[in-house]
Amino acid sequence: MSDAIRLTPPLSDEDVEGLQAGDRVLISGTIYTGRDAAHKRLIDLIHSGEPLPIEIKGQIIYYVGPSPAKPGMAVGAAGPTTSYRMDAYAPELIRLGLKGMIGKGARGQAVKNAMVKHKAIYFAAIGGAGALMAQAIKKAELVAYEDLGPEAIRRLEVEEFPVIVVNDVQGNDLYEEGIKEYAI
Amino acid sequence: MREINTSQITAAIRDLCIKANTHLGEDVLAAFHKAIELEVSPTGKDILEKLVENARIAQEKGIPICQDTGFAVVFVELGQEVHLVGGDLKEAINEGVRQGYQEGYLRKSVCHPFTRKNTGDNTPAVIHIDVVPGDRIRLIVAPKGGGSENMSRVTMLTPAVGIQGVKDFVVQRIKESGANPCPPTIVGVGIGGTFETAALLAKRALLRPLGSQNPNAELASLEAELYEKINALGIGPQGLGGRITSLAVHVAMMESHIASLPVAVNVQCHAARHKEMVI
Structure with missing residues (x-):
């Protein structure tokens, strides 16, 4: 396997244009958590013309609801949740400048189109490897929606957080390519 | 009659919730090692090795294997x-769940279906009680994640489609699930009974140890055929392409109504967690 590409958000158009489906990437720096309920609230704010609790331009959202942190740890287990549930909300955030999403599972066509049009990337992390992924998360800080518990938006400081590019800005999809290569 | 105090059941359930979520079964680990040998995709092999590493970290640090507890x-x-x-x-069971999820730093993932308001303590539990001969209680805690449960289905087939219809339904379900249920999965299949029995048979089939032989020869052969067909789909570990889409297919069956052929597919992610205790 080829060497991993290192990325630190915020990401520019040039950063994401250099990525190809299948690339292994190590992310360091700041990323944000967000899943079903938080996405709904963000979209409601956008529709009512109110400011968002985070600046999403150039940022990466990680679809995750970590388990509670034990004393001395930043988070508990923190692997990705299934991404299609965020498909209804993602195109709007991509249009506003979101550059990356980390999750697991295929995205809908509207999300794929938005990624090509506005230059954004969808990364897969290893689903179900929550204990392993947590080792790359050094700090977690509540940003918004504490009442949502595991679904609150948190700012994570990560070091060499391992992901794989699934959808790139050329419209490639690693899930489709992988199946083509290995189906018997 | 043998007297058992329900406080013993609370304590057992608390311990089982924590242990199930932090200690992956030896049978699942053995299945990972076998899958590493069989997988031809380098990415797939790498993912399977990381799953072994993940289980080791979870057990050593006492943290959940997966955040979806x-x-x-x-x-x-x-x-x-x-x-x-x-x-x-x-x-007593719900109190055990409450204590286990709080004391074990496990995620509370139970909410109101419409408002999505979290109950805050992971209760109520889903409880299945069977009365059996003897003077003991066997308790099994099987935490079930949402990602793989969402890919599960029950259908009422027309009897005319026969066993081929059952095979087609199961394989199609796994194909459509793609990367969503965190492959490599374990596929629980329930056939027969009524609508709800099929689903329960499928769920119970997931409790059978991996690597064990189905005692019913007809079902053992069906399992082997489904395993081949599913692993020919090319989905692979995490859906990124490969030969190991499922670690095993477990089928359970009972008689059905003359008008019906119910089939349920309960998809289990690779974090196949369940622990039991006998009191």
Whole structure:
């Protein structure tokens, strides 16, 4: 396997244009958590013309609801949740400048189109490897929606957080390519 | 009659919730190692090795294997010669879940279906009680994650489609699930009974140890055929392409109504967690 590409958000158009489906990437720096309920609230704010609790331009959202942190740890287990549930909300955030999403599972066509049009990337992390992924998360800080518990938006400081590019800005999809290569 | 205090059940459920979520079974680990040997995709092999590493970290640090520590599904086999004292059985189980999810730093993932308001303590548990001969209680805690549960389905086939219709339904379900249920999965298949029995048979089939042989030869052969067909789909570990889409297919069956052929597919992610205790 080829060497991993290192990325630190915020990401520019040039950063994401250099990525190809299948690339292994190590992310360091700041990323944000967000899943079903938080996405709904963000979209409601956008529709009512109110400011968002985070600046999403150039940022990466990680679809995750970590388990509670034990004393001395930043988070508990923190692997990705299934991404299609965020498909209804993602195109709007991509249009506003979101550059990356980390999750697991295929995205809908509207999300794929938005990624090509506005230059954004969808990364897969290893689903179900929550204990392993947590080792790359050094700090977690509540940003918004504490009442949502595991679904609150948190700012994570990560070091060499391992992901794989699934959808790139050329419209490639690693899930489709992988199946083509290995189906018997 | 043998008296058992329900406080013992609470303590057992608390411990089982924590242990199930942090200690992956030896049978699942053995299945990972076998899958590493069989997988031809380098990415797939790498992912499978990381799953072994993940299980090791979870056990050593006492943290969950997966952040989705699931809905607490509890199977109770209650000996008919047991006399329960000390309070309500279901409340004792729910209290055990409450304590286990709090004390074990497990995620609370249970909410109101419409408002999505979290109940805050991962209760209520899903409880299945069977009365069996004997004077003991067997408790099984099987935390079930949402990602793989969402890919599960029950259908009422027309009997005319026969066994081929069952095979087609199962394979199609796994194909459509793609990367969503965190492959490599374990596929629980329930055939027959009524609508709800098929689903319960499929769920119970997931509790059978990986690598074990189905005692029914007809079902063992069906399992082997489904395993081949599913692993020919090319989905692979995490859906990124490969030969190991499922670690095993487990089928359970009972008689069906003359008008019906119910089939359920309960998809289990690779974090196939369940622990049991006998009191």
